Amino acid sequence: MQSELLYKYPKTILNKGTGFLSGYSHSLNPYTGCAYGCSFCYVRQMPVSTFRDGEWGSWVDVKKGAAELLQKELTRAKKKGDPVTIFMSSSTDPYQPAEHKERITRSLLEVMIDNPPDFFFVQTRSPMAHRDIDLFLRLEDRIRVSMTIETDREDIRKHFTPDAPAIRGRLKTLQMLKEAGVPTQATIAPLLPSSREFPDIVKTHTDRVCIDDYFMGDGSGGRRTANLGIRSKYEELGLEKWYEPVTYEKLLNLFRRVFSDDQIFVSREGFMP
Numbered sequence: 001m002q003s004e005l006l007y008k009y010p011k012t013i014l015n016k017g018t019g020f021l022s023g024y025s026h027s028l029n030p031y032t033g034c035a036y037g038c039s040f041c042y043v044r045q046m047p048v049s050t051f052r053d054g055e056w057g058s059w060v061d062v063k064k065g066a067a068e069l070l071q072k073e074l075t076r077a078k079k080k081g082d083p084v085t086i087f088m089s090s091s092t093d094p095y096q097p098a099e100h101k102e103r104i105t106r107s108l109l110e111v112m113i114d115n116p117p118d119f120f121f122v123q124t125r126s127p128m129a130h131r132d133i134d135l136f137l138r139l140e141d142r143i144r145v146s147m148t149i150e151t152d153r154e155d156i157r158k159h160f161t162p163d164a165p166a167i168r169g170r171l172k173t174l175q176m177l178k179e180a181g182v183p184t185q186a187t188i189a190p191l192l193p194s195s196r197e198f199p200d201i202v203k204t205h206t207d208r209v210c211i212d213d214y215f216m217g218d219g220s221g222g223r224r225t226a227n228l229g230i231r232s233k234y235e236e237l238g239l240e241k242w243y244e245p246v247t248y249e250k251l252l253n254l255f256r257r258v259f260s261d262d263q264i265f266v267s268r269e270g271f272m273p
């Protein structure tokens, strides 16, 4: 889907960490809206989407002046003396296609190099993250970059999220980050049907994995996902057995064969500072 880019000048850039992200002092979204338009995206159900005319994925607001705002707000937050921990991003992808030209995410990272938070977590499904390895490295152990890998099956990825990047590119970026020395994680969220080789494939690209599903991770015990009608997408494939609250335990057991206990995280614990 082609997304329309709209240029906005927000008044603030850091939001308080709440709900699923209450372990963070702040969340940070360089854009509003997301060109990947994943079918299961719970943000579709939130006011940021429901109050807009266009379908989720068809528009993206570019936050102009984001770096200047961050500079001010970060300085103010650090002056308070409590740890400043930032999650990027909770309701957009910081490395979606617009970032190639707009470089909002990169400008935010540049601010953080000069004035580092205590911890910074980057969540993306985009191979473009490798562009910023130089900046990630300068944050040393204050950063973790988490790449979403919902499945190893491209046919499944195309069924659920056709506009998101192919899995192979995401895995390659994960490996590049790891080899460069950036702390990484593969996030299997929401877990989609995958092959039995999936854990071995992930293991060759990172040493840490987090498994999350709709029932634990959509912020409403699976209700938001049910409202989106996602079950029917499993039924179309005859794979309803993958859409159950117990499915993650089966996947977890498969991953335990190749990852040690201290390398596997479930839902919220995998995202914490």
Ligand code: SF4
Pocket (backbone or CB within 6 Å): 034, 035, 036, 037, 038, 040, 041, 042, 043, 090, 091, 092, 093, 125
């Ligand atoms: S990449 Fe994330 S924010 Fe973007 S549509 Fe998909 S789930 Fe939503």
